[in-house]
Amino acid sequence: MTALAVDVGGTKFAAAAVGADGEMLARCELPLRGASCPEDRLSEVIAEITGRVPAGRIEAVGVGSAGPLDLQAGTVSPVNIPGWRDFPLVGFLERLLPGRPVRLAGDAQCMALGEWWRGTARPRTMLGMVVSTGVGGGLVLDGTPYLGPTGNAGHIGHITVDPHGPACACGATGCTETFASGPGMVGWARDNGWTGEDAEALAAAAAGGDPLARRAFQRAADALATAILTTAALFDLDHVVIGGGVAAAGPILFDPLRQAVARDAGLGYLRRLRVEPTRLGRDAGLLGAAALVLPVPARRASCT
Structure with missing residues (x-):
C-alpha cells in the first residue's frame, strides 16, 4: 500500500x-x-x-x-x-x-505519530511538538494518537503560560506561542534592541554569545518548560520530542529548556520526563500523516 x-x-x-x-x-x-x-x-x-x-x-x-x-x-x-x-x-x-x-x-499530531512510529522506541506516553512559525503539539497515549473530538487535542502552543503576557493571534493572552515561536522570539528581541532579521539569525547570534539573543532563547525555554510540565502533569508523559525551525537551533534551545524542566519539575513522576530533539527532522510530520492511513502495527487513532 x-x-x-x-x-x-x-x-x-x-x-x-x-x-x-x-x-x-x-x-x-x-x-x-x-x-x-x-x-x-x-x-x-x-x-x-x-x-x-x-x-x-x-x-x-x-x-x-x-x-x-x-x-x-x-x-x-x-x-x-x-x-x-x-x-x-x-x-x-x-x-x-x-x-x-x-x-x-x-x-504536530502527525509529527508526534511519525516520531512514535519511526523515530523512537515507542514510549507509552509521548508529546510531540513543532516549534517554528507557530507552536503545536500532539499526544500519543498508551500507544494511541489522541486527536480529541474536534481534532485539536495537544495544541500546546495555546496553553497560557503568562496571563499577563503578550496578546496572541488566536485571541488569547500569554500563550506559549507568543514566547517560543520564531516570530514571537524575534519580535521580543527587536523590541529590546536587537537588529537582526529572523529566527535563524537570532539563533546564530545566540550561538555567538549575544546576550540579548540568549535571553530570547531563555525566555522561550522557560515558556516551553511551563507548557510541557503542565501537559506532563495531566497525562503522565514519558517522553517529549521537539522539531521545527526554532528547535533546529539545537543546544541553544535544548540546554536551557532541559534546565528549566529539571528546575521546575516538582513531582517525582515529572522528573523522569525526557525532552529530546526530533530524530526524523522535517520528515516526521509526513511519516505521521502517512501513518494515519497506512496499516501501522499496534496503532489505532482515537478521536474521543
Missing part, C-alpha cells in the same frame, strides 16, 4: 509518497511565499509527487495541517495562513485525488 502524505505548515507545504514500511518513495517541499494562493501551491506540490509516483499507486491520503482544525467538517484555519479560514482541505484533496479516502489530523 502507498499513501500520499501531505504536510501543511505556516510557511511551507510538503508532500510525499510513503510505503507501508515507512519508505519515502518521493518527496517535495515548496515555500508558501511567492504562491498566488495557497491552493495553487498545494496543488503544485501534490502534482510533483503524482508525476514521480503514478497516481494509480496511491490508495489513500493522510494530511497534517497547522490548526486549529475541525475533523468533522474536514476544515482547517491555520493561524499563519490568513487566507484559509474554515478552508475545506479534505474536500479539496478529495477533488484532486478522487476515489481515495482522506484523513486529517494536526501537523
